[in-house]
Amino acid sequence: MNPAVCLEQVFVGYGDRPILHDLSFEVATGSFFIVIGPNSSGKTTLAKTLAGIIRPLGGKVEILGRPLASYSRKSLARQVAVVPQYSPIEAPFSVTEVVLMGRSPHLSLAGLETNRDLRIAAEAMEATNVTHLAKRRLNQLSGGELQRVVIARAICQQPQIIILDEPTASLDLAHQVHIMDLMEKLKKERGFTIIMISHDLNLAAMYGDTLLLLHKGRVASQGCPSTVLTYEQLEQIYGCILLVGENPLMHRPQVTLVPGRFIQENLQGVSQIKSRNASPFPQKIENQ
Numbered sequence: 001m002n003p004a005v006c007l008e009q010v011f012v013g014y015g016d017r018p019i020l021h022d023l024s025f026e027v028a029t030g031s032f033f034i035v036i037g038p039n040s041s042g043k044t045t046l047a048k049t050l051a052g053i054i055r056p057l058g059g060k061v062e063i064l065g066r067p068l069a070s071y072s073r074k075s076l077a078r079q080v081a082v083v084p085q086y087s088p089i090e091a092p093f094s095v096t097e098v099v100l101m102g103r104s105p106h107l108s109l110a111g112l113e114t115n116r117d118l119r120i121a122a123e124a125m126e127a128t129n130v131t132h133l134a135k136r137r138l139n140q141l142s143g144g145e146l147q148r149v150v151i152a153r154a155i156c157q158q159p160q161i162i163i164l165d166e167p168t169a170s171l172d173l174a175h176q177v178h179i180m181d182l183m184e185k186l187k188k189e190r191g192f193t194i195i196m197i198s199h200d201l202n203l204a205a206m207y208g209d210t211l212l213l214l215h216k217g218r219v220a221s222q223g224c225p226s227t228v229l230t231y232e233q234l235e236q237i238y239g240c241i242l243l244v245g246e247n248p249l250m251h252r253p254q255v256t257l258v259p260g261r262f263i264q265e266n267l268q269g270v271s272q273i274k275s276r277n278a279s280p281f282p283q284k285i286e287n288q
């Protein structure tokens with residue numbers, strides 16, 4: 001089976017300023033692939049490249065075994081749906097109208113929605129818990145509601161690949177786990193490939209099959225959560241002290257921030273953290 005996404009020696013920039021350097025990696029079809037990395041490391045630039053919004057300066061990008069450049073805008077939209085980091089809220093459309101826009105790559109030239117399109121939109125709204133907002137205008141929604149509507153539109157598009165740029169950033173805890181579970185379900189039941197950008201290393205650890213750690217526009221590490229989320233690697237790249245233990249619910253890493261106050265007041269505590277971190281993963285961290 002072709003990988004969902006394949007990059008070979010890809011360079012991307014704005015104007016002549018390169019941002020992504022020599023990226024080569026594959027995203028397995030049907031996997032949950034999560035891109036992490038500090039601010040400005042190039043995560044959104046990568047998402048825009050995969051979505052066909054930015055053209056690479058060099059290298060090869062393939063989507064489902066075909067060069068990205070060979071797709072028309074409409075044919076790419078049948079395969080790839082994008083949930084951007086920021087969505088315009090001034091649009092005068094209702095929630096239902098916005099979700100139905102997800103059907104546009106599938107409509108005939110006449111552009112008329114069928115009962116099937118309406119049913120798919122209703123299911124997507126149900127799945128993202130926005131049915132009760134159906135008649136509201138976008139500018140009458142909270143940040144979290146808007147985010148769920150944009151996710152509903154992506155699901156309504158029925159793509160092979162969904163790219164989400166920090167989809168949980170404005171969601172409360174219940175909606176975070178709901179959206180992550182929904183993506184996992186779409187992966188398992190419909191074979192979707194999920195590519196997600198996230199700053200939440202613990203969500204990435206719990207849901208990601210593969211993580212890609214970007215640093216200054218280059219791949220710093222790639223692999224399963226326990227390969228990528230080591231304290232040595234994370235401290236070096238993020239530039240702060242971290243406690244990396246084991247999630248008590250599952251055999252995956254759990255990253256805890258260490259407040260500056262703790263470091264200042266308790267230098268011995270820092271060396272304790274270091275010795276705990278240095279233990280081979282996975283090892284249970286005992287409460288004090």
Ligand SMILES: Nc1ncnc2c1ncn2[C@@H]1O[C@H](COP(=O)(O)OP(=O)(O)OP(=O)(O)O)[C@@H](O)[C@H]1O
Binds near residue numbers: 014039043
């Ligand atoms: N349209 C643009 N024109 C010029 N430079 C840009 C543009 N968009 C982003 N950049 C620059 O590209 C670099 C990478 O930005 P990008 O948004 O891809 O990073 P990111 O990893 O998604 O960051 P964050 O975690 O802060 O959202 C940054 O230095 C940013 O200033």
